[in-house]
Amino acid sequence: MTYEIIDTTPLDPIAQPLLDALEIEYTTRYREFRPAGATARSDEMARYPASLFAPPEGAFIVIVRDGETVGGGAFKRFDSTTAELKRIWTHASERRQGLARRVLQELEARALRQGYRRVYLTTGFRQPEAAGLYGSSGYEPLFDRSIAPEIHFRLPFGKDLLEPGRVDSLHDLVQPEPLGQR
Template identity: 80%
Template sequence: MSYEIIDATLLDPVARPLLDALQVEYATRYREFRPDSAASASEELVRYPAELFAPPEGAFIVIVLDGETVGGGAFKRYDATTAELKRIWTRADQRRQGVARRIVTELETRARRQGYRRIYLTTGFRQPEASGLYLNTGYEPLFDRSIAPEIHFRLPFGKDLLEPGRTDSLDDLRQSEPLGQP
């Protein structure tokens, strides 16, 4: 199996399977918490203009296997020294094979190359696989882990790209209160 990594934009046809699948995934996972989960998922995916995920301040990659989009992700500028990961996704039949880890690693490399010192992200409380991925790739939880995840709703994480494992450089990203439903 040979994965091809493509630098793309959200508007490229190769991105469409990723965005369509993310919409279904978000709507399905949060259906019982949002009566309008399909509309909410759709709104989330168009919340940011595509150009935010393009160099020099962002990036968007797609992973292709045998001509099919099987994963991808993006980042955009969060602040002058911080990139924010968004839209990390792996097709269901490719999960637990290192694809998501590869996506995160590729995005971190691009972020460092573009001058970012750290990464910030949020994931939903109904996405334990994503939380596990971030913990296993050196991300620091920026929320009170003693509070039930559903109280937070969105779970923020951060990572110092120049000194992985350093956490004091993330202090200004820490949330003082749970990130409840928007």
């Protein structure tokens, strides 16, 4: 299968399937934890202006196969040396085939080209497959794994892009307490 990687913006209609699917995913997985329902999830998806995901400080990509958006993700500036990955998604029919890993690799390459030396992200505690992907892709868990994931709610990870496997460069990204439902 041939996949096309397109650098775009969250405002591009080609990105809409990714954003719609993410909203459904969050709704389904976290329904009982977000009593405000769909409004809270829509607010979360619109939380960041599209300009944050544009070069030189950000990026937004989609992966298209046969004219259909099947994956994508983005990053924005976290600090002067760190890109924060956001909105990583793969269509349900494309999962467990390496596409999400490819999204990560594409975003990491763009972050390096744009001058970042490390990446940071959070994923929800009800997304164990995402946490597994990040762990197997060299991302260091930046949370206390002895505490139940649902206490953390959001699970932070980091990766040194210049020296993958190096963890001492990530210490300032560790939060002093679990990232609850703030």
